Amino acid sequence: MRKLRYLLIVSAVILFIGLISAGNTNQYVLDKKSYLALHGTTNLNNFVCNCKEQFPARSYTLKKSSKQDIWEFGNTYLKIPVTSFDCGIRKMNTDLQNALNAHLHPNINIGLVLAEVIDDCQTDITCLDDTNNWVSVRAKTEINMNGCSKTYWLDMDLRKLNTTRLHCRGKRKLKMTDFDVTPPKVLMVKVNDAIEIEFDFIVNLL
Numbered sequence: 001m002r003k004l005r006y007l008l009i010v011s012a013v014i015l016f017i018g019l020i021s022a023g024n025t026n027q028y029v030l031d032k033k034s035y036l037a038l039h040g041t042t043n044l045n046n047f048v049c050n051c052k053e054q055f056p057a058r059s060y061t062l063k064k065s066s067k068q069d070i071w072e073f074g075n076t077y078l079k080i081p082v083t084s085f086d087c088g089i090r091k092m093n094t095d096l097q098n099a100l101n102a103h104l105h106p107n108i109n110i111g112l113v114l115a116e117v118i119d120d121c122q123t124d125i126t127c128l129d130d131t132n133n134w135v136s137v138r139a140k141t142e143i144n145m146n147g148c149s150k151t152y153w154l155d156m157d158l159r160k161l162n163t164t165r166l167h168c169r170g171k172r173k174l175k176m177t178d179f180d181v182t183p184p185k186v187l188m189v190k191v192n193d194a195i196e197i198e199f200d201f202i203v204n205l206l
Contacts, residue, residue, distance in 0.1 A: 025075075029057040031165075031202035038085060039196040042189050049096060053084035057206060060112075076112040095184040095191075099176070100146050109144040113151075134159045137168075148179040166203040171196055 036051040060076035082102040087093050100108075118136045139154045156170030173196045176183050183191040 025059055025061050027057045027059050027206040029204050029206060030055045031204055033202050035198070035200040036080070037198050039198060041192045041194070043192070044189055047087055047092065049085040049087040049092070051080060051084050052086050053081055070114060070116045072114045073112045078110045080108040080110065082106055082108060091186070092184075095186060099181050099184045099191075105145070105147050109142075111142040111144075113140040113142060115139040118155075143174070143179075145179040146181050150178055161202070164205045166205070167201070168203065169200040171198045173197075 032054065036053075038049040038051075040047050040049070055078065058076075058078065061074040062076075063072050063074075082097050082100050083093075083106070085093065085096060087096060116138045118138050134157050137156050137158050139156060141152050141154050143150050143152060152172060152174075154170055154172050156168055158166060158168040161167055173194060175193050176191075176195060177193050183193050185191065
């Protein structure tokens with residue numbers, strides 16, 4: 001049976017569709033070629049903080065909703081260590097960690113709640129049968145950062161590379177203050193509140 005599967009997550013966050021048995025506990029792992037980054041701006045320039053984490057295999061559960069082309073997930077979280085983000089300048093890394101209170105909340109957690117195919121697909125997502133056919137997916141995610149949890153809807157693109165590999169990509173804009181995070185400020189340089197999480201994941205189904 002075809003079904004929708006995880007990735008994501010903004011900031012952070014991570015979603016996908018695979019070939020597994022609905023209702024069972026399954027595993028996935030992100031390929032080393034996967035990309036996750038935070039994009040931001042200051043009053044002077046732009047910056048990018050790339051995630052350097054090599055994520056271990058993770059488990060998830062999946063079931064088909066009573067509504068067509070909607071899949072519900074359980075225990076589907078991606079833990080991203082705050083210290084894994086590299087902004088290219090050590091001082092910026094430290095400022096980011098301090099702003100996110102990494103000593104108290106060391107991880108950014110992104111959970112997938114449900115996902116829905118929004119292209120004109122048939123039941124059981126048969127539009128994913130063709131390799132390299134991009135499909136538009138809308139996912140409900142929960143992001144926990146700095147001890148605060150928020151729910152976001154995320155639009156992403158997904159395609160099947162083969163029977164065990166998926167490619168998904170997307171972006172989501174957030175505000176740091178929504179998570180009680182005060183944007184860092186150093187001397188005359190002030191980070192703006194708005195940030196964008198970008199991901200480009202290769203997901204291996206185990």
